Amino acid sequence: MKIQLAPGPSELYFTVAGHLRQGLKDGIASISHRSRAFEEIFSSTTRALRELLDIPANFHVFFTSSATEVWERAIENLTESTSHHFVNGAFSQRFYEISRQLQRAATKQEVAPGGAFEEAVATPVELIAITHNETSTGVSVPLAWIAEVRKKNPDSLVIVDAVSSLPYPALDFNQFDSVFFSVQKGFGLPAGLGVWIVNERCLRKAEMLAGKGRSIGSYHTLLTLYENGKKNQTPSTPNVLGIYLLGCVANDLLARGIETLRRETDYKASVLYQALAAQPLAQPFVTEKKWQSKTVVVAHTGPHTAALAAHLERHGFAAGEGYGQHKKSHLRFANFPAHSKEQYERLADLIAEFRPAG
Ligand SMILES: *Cc1c(COP(=O)(O)O)cnc(C)c1O
Numbered sequence: 001m002k003i004q005l006a007p008g009p010s011e012l013y014f015t016v017a018g019h020l021r022q023g024l025k026d027g028i029a030s031i032s033h034r035s036r037a038f039e040e041i042f043s044s045t046t047r048a049l050r051e052l053l054d055i056p057a058n059f060h061v062f063f064t065s066s067a068t069e070v071w072e073r074a075i076e077n078l079t080e081s082t083s084h085h086f087v088n089g090a091f092s093q094r095f096y097e098i099s100r101q102l103q104r105a106a107t108k109q110e111v112a113p114g115g116a117f118e119e120a121v122a123t124p125v126e127l128i129a130i131t132h133n134e135t136s137t138g139v140s141v142p143l144a145w146i147a148e149v150r151k152k153n154p155d156s157l158v159i160v161d162a163v164s165s166l167p168y169p170a171l172d173f174n175q176f177d178s179v180f181f182s183v184q185k186g187f188g189l190p191a192g193l194g195v196w197i198v199n200e201r202c203l204r205k206a207e208m209l210a211g212k213g214r215s216i217g218s219y220h221t222l223l224t225l226y227e228n229g230k231k232n233q234t235p236s237t238p239n240v241l242g243i244y245l246l247g248c249v250a251n252d253l254l255a256r257g258i259e260t261l262r263r264e265t266d267y268k269a270s271v272l273y274q275a276l277a278a279q280p281l282a283q284p285f286v287t288e289k290k291w292q293s294k295t296v297v298v299a300h301t302g303p304h305t306a307a308l309a310a311h312l313e314r315h316g317f318a319a320g321e322g323y324g325q326h327k328k329s330h331l332r333f334a335n336f337p338a339h340s341k342e343q344y345e346r347l348a349d350l351i352a353e354f355r356p357a358g
Helices: 016-025 036-051 068-080 090-101 143-152 200-211 222-229 240-256 259-276 302-314 341-353
Strands: 059-064 081-087 105-110 128-130 157-163 178-182 194-199 294-299 328-333
Touching: 016 128, 016 240, 016 302, 036 059, 036 240, 059 068, 059 222, 068 090, 068 128, 068 157, 068 194, 068 200, 068 222, 081 090, 090 105, 090 128, 090 157, 143 157, 157 200, 194 328, 200 222, 240 259, 259 294, 259 341, 302 328, 302 341
Parallel strands: 081 105, 081 128, 128 157, 157 178
Antiparallel strands: 059 194, 178 194, 294 328
8 A cells, every 4th residue: 555645545554443343342433423322422522623633612622524614604694795705726615616606795905826924914895714834736725824913913813724734733723713624635534524613603693693683504503512512412413433533543643642743743844945946846835935835746748757756656655636627747746744754854865856757
């Protein structure tokens, strides 16, 4: 099996197979989501996440089926009519489109794919959406810039899509009202589970909208997630096995140490960016250094894309394809806790030695 460097689904964290076997043996996949056993899994997973990500007590942790679901729920539950989106790639653009599809007056500040934003000011809106790590282009919004948005827009709710960066960034929860991720990227788990973290302000907003008789959706609402969450339960039958595995991996990452994990991520990113700097046939797609992602490194490989991918493939690495229009001209490299330093050193050597055929 090749080492999976696509950003998601990505390489499984190395403990997942063992936890999966144990979970099946313990009958986790067949327990009722109204049982005491499930409530214990719910509470132990949320506890581990709180510790790992340093989530303050005034934030709630809920489970959804995906991050895409959170996009929709966020618009439904946190806005009556307006949202503003910082768009620099396909994922941030999709969040914007969902708001439009739900008939909100969505606005956006758009820069070229992979580009950096300037003005942190939005016109007054109910919700501001920031994609911390744009998985399609490898651009990451500096945390100081998120703080800037917060400072300049104190009346707006701020939501951060951190799907392809967590658990790496040391987030300051005072700088936003909600953050979310799904588990098949940085957490190295099988797909099919989203995590939505919200503060009291978000709950009040959903209550206010519901109180006015506005629809806040039907499948999952912030209020049903909250009512069930108080009992360590979920409104619908959730991905019990996924919640269980997330708790196991969060505990494993805690044991390894979040600081160690962050240092290793920085180290691996610098090894890879150095290799790209030394290889004239592949450049980082994001040129602004401060905005280059540590967790999803995107290389512009132009006409050498297929040959470089094949070279890596022969040596056991499956690079991620470019996203959308960049399918044939970019390669993407996930730098997650599941990827080891040794793998990244080897990857850098392979990139350095690459020469086109002929
Ligand atoms: C993958 C991704 C999503 C969508 O996640 P799903 O779990 O597929 O719904 C959203 N935002 C970003 C930044 C992503 O990378």
